[in-house]
Amino acid sequence: MTAVAAPSVASLVQSVDWLAIAPPTLTAIVGLIVLVADLFVAERHKQLLGWISVAGLAAAALTLIPILGDDRSTFCLKDAGYDACSYTADQFTLVVQFLVLAGALVTALLSVNTLKDARKTGEPLPDGEFWFLLLSSAAGAALLPASRDLATLVVALEVASLPAFALVGLKRGERRSADAALKFFLSSVTATAVTLLGVSFVYASTGSLHLTRIATQLTHVDGQLDTLAQAGVALTLVGFAFKTAAVPFHFWVPDTYVGAPLPVAAYLSVIGKAVGFTGLILVTVVAFPSYADVWGPALAALAALTMTVGNVAALRQQATRAYSAVRLLAWSSVGQAGYLLVPIAAAAYSDDPQKSIGSTLAYALMYAAVNLGAFAVAALVARTRPLNRLSDYRGLYASRPLAALVLGFFLLCLAGLPPGVIGLFAKVTVFSAAVDAGLGWLAVVMAVNVVVALYYYLQWTAALFRAPEGETAPHRGSAPLTAAIAVTAVIGVALSGAPQLVLRFASTGLF
Numbered sequence: 018m019t020a021v022a023a024p025s026v027a028s029l030v031q032s033v034d035w036l037a038i039a040p041p042t043l044t045a046i047v048g049l050i051v052l053v054a055d056l057f058v059a060e061r062h063k064q065l066l067g068w069i070s071v072a073g074l075a076a077a078a079l080t081l082i083p084i085l086g087d088d089r090s091t092f093c094l095k096d097a098g099y100d101a102c103s104y105t106a107d108q109f110t111l112v113v114q115f116l117v118l119a120g121a122l123v124t125a126l127l128s129v130n131t132l133k134d135a136r137k138t139g140e141p142l143p144d145g146e147f148w149f150l151l152l153s154s155a156a157g158a159a160l161l162p163a164s165r166d167l168a169t170l171v172v173a174l175e176v177a178s179l180p181a182f183a184l185v186g187l188k189r190g191e192r193r194s195a196d197a198a199l200k201f202f203l204s205s206v207t208a209t210a211v212t213l214l215g216v217s218f219v220y221a222s223t224g225s226l227h228l229t230r231i232a233t234q235l236t237h238v239d240g241q242l243d244t245l246a247q248a249g250v251a252l253t254l255v256g257f258a259f260k261t262a263a264v265p266f267h268f269w270v271p272d273t274y275v276g277a278p279l280p281v282a283a284y285l286s287v288i289g290k291a292v293g294f295t296g297l298i299l300v301t302v303v304a305f306p307s308y309a310d311v312w313g314p315a316l317a318a319l320a321a322l323t324m325t326v327g328n329v330a331a332l333r334q335q336a337t338r339a340y341s342a343v344r345l346l347a348w349s350s351v352g353q354a355g356y357l358l359v360p361i362a363a364a365a366y367s368d369d370p371q372k373s374i375g376s377t378l379a380y381a382l383m384y385a386a387v388n389l390g391a392f393a394v395a396a397l398v399a400r401t402r403p404l405n406r407l408s409d410y411r412g413l414y415a416s417r418p419l420a421a422l423v424l425g426f427f428l429l430c431l432a433g434l435p436p437g438v439i440g441l442f443a444k445v446t447v448f449s450a451a452v453d454a455g456l457g458w459l460a461v462v463m464a465v466n467v468v469v470a471l472y473y474y475l476q477w478t479a480a481l482f483r484a485p486e487g488e489t490a491p492h493r494g495s496a497p498l499t500a501a502i503a504v505t506a507v508i509g510v511a512l513s514g515a516p517q518l519v520l521r522f523a524s525t526g527l528f
Contacts (some may be wrong), residue, residue: 033091034089034090034104037090037106039077040077040114041156041160041163044074044118044152044155044156047070047074047076047077048073048151048152050069051073051145052146054066054069054145055148063132067128067129070152071122073152074122077118078119078122081111084106084111085111086108088105088106089105091103101165101225101227101229103166103169109374109378110162112378114163117155120284120287124151124281124389126497126498127279127497128278128280128281130396130498131280132144142188143187150181151184154177154178154181156176157172158173158291160172160176161292162295165228166226167304170300171213174209174260177292178205178289181289185198185277187281188276195276197272197274197275197276197277198276198277200268200272205269208266210256211256212252212257214252215250215251215252215254215255216249217249218245218248219246221245222239222242222243223246229304232304232305235304235305247308250305250312254312254315257297259293260296260297261290262290262323262350263320263355264319264323264351267354270351274343274346275340275344275347282347283393286392287385290354291385294354301364301365309364313362313364316358316361317459319358320356320359321459321462323351324356325355325466327349327352327355328349328466330348331348331470332472334407334473335407342395342477343405345473345477346388349473355466356444359450360373360374360375360377360380360450360451363376363451363453363454372450375520376447379446380444380446383442387426387430387437387439387505387509389501389505390424390501391428393501396498397502398410408480410424412483412484414481415484415485420502421481423506425478425482426509427505428477428478429478432470432471434475437513438514439509442519444463
């Protein structure tokens with residue numbers, strides 16, 4: 018009896034590679050430290066919590082260096098000679114974790130300033146809760162790209178999403194913030210419910226939660242369970258489409274961005290989007306490759322619809338409307354989501370899906386740097402122009418020439434025009450992925466949308482250098498805000514100088 022039980026017990030013993038799990042683990046630990054420290058730090062020293070969070074995120078990002086180029090797996094089970102791991106730190110994981118942690122670091126720099134200004138206005142945001150929620154969400158976002166089973170994937174997705182609801186609604190007593198949080202919460206809960214239903218169907222039809230095992234089992238599902246498997250795949254894809262803000266699951270984006278504190282809106286536009294796209298890549302390319310004929314056309318159609326609706330809505334923003342600058346960035350992020358969907362759809366038709374996924378990651382890295390930079394300049398303008406209208410940016414060059422030049426550079430990157438070479442390179446890479454996969458019609462739709470987007474990006478850029486109307490108000494800077502703008506600008510310029518490095522870094526040895 019002992020001889021029979023021993024192998025079973027051994028198969029349940031999981032290996033733990035602490036270096037591999039260091040990035041999300043360290044981020045979570047710092048979050049707990051900040052939450053506890055908040056109880057003992059005097060009100061006048063609350064800013065210290067922000068700098069602890071910044072240092073923690075920087076340290077978490079540095080833990081990626083020892084595992085570069087070294088694929089590591091942990092939490093592994095050996096079942097009938099087949100190794101199934103729940104956490105894998107490969108090149109794909111490291112690229113997304115770098116994006117998440119670097120993006121969270123820039124968000125933290127923006128937030129230091131926002132919390133300080135909130136205290137001065139008499140409507141302070143709770144420092145301890147804010148930093149704990151931000152770090153918790155970042156820990157979940159860093160865990161998600163390493164997840165290689167559906168249970169861990171869903172848990173990481175919710176750990177990244179749930180704190181974000183509270184961050185959006187953290188402005189107590191402000192109706193706009195409460196409405197934004199409620200809309201964001203309801204849409205995300207719906208997405209979670211649909212995803213969980215899909216995951217349960219996939220598990221019922223395959224008998225496994227590990228992505229690689231699911232990919233194998235889906236190729237020979239019992240005939241009686243075939244419909245269940247198809248429904249599970251479809252529902253899982255719909256759930257992740259909500260998370261990526263793909264049209265028609267995008268309705269929460271504009272109001273959520275406007276109602277949230279500006280650093281939180283920046284965080285959602287980059288890290289929130291990265292979470293959704295990472296999960297979508299894992300379930301399609303890794304778990305559901307046998308259903309490529311289903312999710313390929315579906316994602317191609319979603320990409321075309323998302324980029325078109327996002328760009329047309331951004332085009333209609335009125336310069337004098339309150340928060341029109343934030344709304345334009347929100348709709349622009351919806352349009353950019355459409356571009357990010359193109360290579361994922363192309364992976365279904367490509368002989369080399371890793372190359373297509375590399376295009377998505379390269380575009381995501383470019384988008385993260387320049388979009389966070391645009392939000393950083395918007396945060397600078399909001400210090401003296403809290404309504405953040407597009408008209409408030411007219412003549413910015415006269416009062417803050419460096420800020421105007423940097424914002425103009427970011428907008429040209431998003432438009433894909435020189436000197437924003439990295440934006441042009443990223444769009445050409447995505448365009449090539451569509452053409453190589455035989456999706457010529459999608460490439461045409463993308464080209465039309467790029468032209469449409471040029472209008473509102475160039476219109477905003479031109480306004481920066483026009484003569485100001487009336488007396489210009491000086492924009493109050495600060496060290497953290499200046500650092501955030503400088504970091505994103507340096508990254509954008511560096512990537513424009515050597516854009517090929519992005520694609521090489523993003524596509525080498527994926528999965």
